[in-house]
Amino acid sequence: MATSAAFFAIGLLMWFFLAAVALEVAGEMPVPVFLGIALLFVTRHRRRRRRSRLGAAGIAPIPYRQPPPPRPVPVRPEAAWARAMERFAALRGEYAAYECDPMAVLRLPALSDVTVPSTGRFVEAFAEAQALETDAFPPVGHASTFVAAVERAERAWRAARDAAERIRLSNLAPEERNAVERVIKLLTTARDSDNDAERLTAYARARSELARLDRAGVIHMPRTAQAALEVAGRGQLPA
Structure with a gap:
């Protein structure tokens, strides 16, 4: 050139x-x-050409450089422990709500059966976190272990619920599935009926059928759910 x-x-x-x-x-x-x-004239022409070349080089696109990722803000051990305590309380409440609801147990029976691998892993993780729970902030090492245990319990709970949703009643034989569906209908009638006699009769039949299914190992009804049915059978509607 x-x-x-x-x-x-x-x-x-x-x-x-x-x-x-x-x-x-x-x-x-x-x-x-x-x-x-x-x-x-020639000198000016050459100067203009030089400026043109320099200007073209000056506006060339600058290669994009990925900005460095932001540095994570460190969380104080006390704050992490307090947050884990709140999350574990929420998990405990969700688990207790399931175990106190006979209808939920009948619809997701795998979630109360520890022989189901995902449920067994959750029960173990929950027990581990519960054993590490303290009323006051513990030593830093203990607090970190508790935070990690809560995270494992939360993941295990989600996995167990997802598995129970997929399984539902598919693991039962046709006669067993029909029996569970009859109990669900009885509990629905007892919950929605305005007639006290009809409601109490439905609860009594549901309790009798559930006892038979529990003895046969078809449904693992938690004691809290059984207690809710007993309260309802005495004339009080379950919450």
Whole structure:
């Protein structure tokens, strides 16, 4: 590119020289004056080309650089422990709500059966976190262990619920599934009926059928759910 520009400048100067000779012969302008004008023109032309090249280089896109990831804000051990205590209390409440609801147990029986691998892992993780729970902030090492145990229990609970949702009543034989569905209908009738006699009769039949299913190992009804049915069977609606 520089060679072509030099040839262009030389050619332009030769053209101006010939034009100057012609003008001087014609008596229009002396050759030195004309050549001075030509040299000035060529110099300005080269400067403009140089500025153009520099400007083009100056606006070239800058390669994108990934910004560094933000540094995590350190969490004080006391704050992490307090947050884990809140999460564990919420998990305990969700687990207790399931175990106190006979209808929920009948719809997701795998969640109360520790022989189901996902349920067994949750029960173990929950027991571990519960054993590490303290009323006041413990030593830092104990607090960190508790926080990790709560995280494991939460993950295990979600996995156990997901598995129970997929399984539902598919593990039962057709006769067993029909029996569970009859109990669900009886409990629905007892819950929705405005007739006390009908409601109490439905609860009594449901309790009798559930006892039979529990003895056969078809349904593992937690004691808290059984207690809720007993309260309802005495004339009080379950919460």
